[in-house]
Amino acid sequence: GAGVSQSPSNKVTEKGKDVELRCDPISGHTALYWYRQSLGQGLEFLIYFQGNSAPDKSGLPSDRFSAERTGGSVSTLTIQRTQQEDSAVYLCASSVGTSRTYEQYFGPGTRLTVT
Amino acid sequence: KNQVEQSPQSLIILEGKNCTLQCNYTVSPFSNLRWYKQDTGRGPVSLTIMTFSENTKSNGRYTATLDADTKQSSLHITASQLSDSASYICVVLEAAGNKLTFGGGTRVLVKP
Numbered sequence: 001g002a003g004v005s006q007s008p009s010n011k012v013t014e015k016g017k018d019v020e021l022r023c024d025p026i027s028g029h030t031a032l033y034w035y036r037q038s039l040g041q042g043l044e045f046l047i048y049f050q051g052n053s054a055p056d057k058s059g060l061p062s063d064r065f066s067a068e069r070t071g072g073s074v075s076t077l078t079i080q081r082t083q084q085e086d087s088a089v090y091l092c093a094s095s096v097g098t099s100r101t102y103e104q105y106f107g108p109g110t111r112l113t114v115t
Numbered sequence: 116k117n118q119v120e121q122s123p124q125s126l127i128i129l130e131g132k133n134c135t136l137q138c139n140y141t142v143s144p145f146s147n148l149r150w151y152k153q154d155t156g157r158g159p160v161s162l163t164i165m166t167f168s169e170n171t172k173s174n175g176r177y178t179a180t181l182d183a184d185t186k187q188s189s190l191h192i193t194a195s196q197l198s199d200s201a202s203y204i205c206v207v208l209e210a211a212g213n214k215l216t217f218g219g220g221t222r223v224l225v226k227p
Contacts, residue, residue: 004158042119042204043159043217091158100213101146106158 002026004107006092012113013082021077021110025094032075033095033104034067038088046090049075050098082114117142119207119218127224128195136221138188138205146208150179150190153202153220162190162203195225 005024013019025032034046045059049069060066064083069075079086089111093104119140128134140148147166151159163172163179165188171180176193192199205218 040219042219045215093158100208100215103161103164106160108157 004092004094004105006090006107006110008110009108010111010113012115015084015114016081018078018080019082019112021079021090021112023075023077023092023094023107025073025075025092026096026105027073029094029096029105030072031095031098031102031104032069033093034075034077035091035093036088037091037109043091046077079112082112084114087112087114117207117209117214117216119205119216121203121205121218121221123221124219125222125224127226130195130197130225130227132195134192134195134223136190136192136203136205136223138190138218140186140188140205140207140216140218142207142209142216143186144210145183146210148179148181148188149206149208150177150188151204151206153204155201159204192223195223197225197227199223200225 007022032049035043037043047054047067048056051072052069064080067077089109091106091109093106095102095104122137147164149164150162152162153159162174162177165172165181167183178191181188202220202222204220207216
C-alpha cells in the first residue's frame, strides 16, 4: 500500500508568514509523529498523536507551533509568524500501534525555508 | 540528559569496501535500539531493531551489534555499494517514558 506522504515537498516563505504542512499517514496507523531535522542535526521530536488526541506535545518549540489531526488520519502542522530559525525539514511518521516500540514509517519530509 | 552520540560524523569509502559506524548512548534503561538509513531528500527507513537482550542482527549487507553493558552499538556495512551513500541514524527507545532519542547520524559516501 501507499506509504506516508507529505505536502508540500518544499516550501519557501517570508519571515512572519504562517505555513501549514500536511501529513497523510499509512491507512490504519493509529499513531502519528512530527519531527524536525535541522541542517546537520539529528531528528527533534515535536508532537505525537494517538488517534486525534495529542498526549505528548512536549517537543513543540514555542506557542507559534501547533498541530491537529482529524478523522484519525490526516495531520496538519501549523507554524505561525515564521522565523528564520524555523527553516528545517519537517518529517512525519506513523505507526500501527501507539507504543513507541512499534516501527515508525517516515514520509519524505517538507523542506521549509524561511527568508 | 539521555544522549545518543554517533561517530564518525562522516566517512568516505570505496565501493566494495567494508565500514563500521559507531553509536554510544547513555539512555538507561532502554527498550530497543534502531538503525535507520536516510537517503538525501527522503525520510529515514528502518534497517534493524534490537532489544536489550539481542547482540546482533543482520539485514542483508547490514549487520548491527549491541553491547548493553558498555552501551555501544555498531553498524557494519559489507561490500559497500554506491546506493549505500546515505546518512545512518542510531535511535534509542527509553524503557521508561516511551521516548525516542536520535543520534546526529553518520553521513556515508561510497565512491566508485
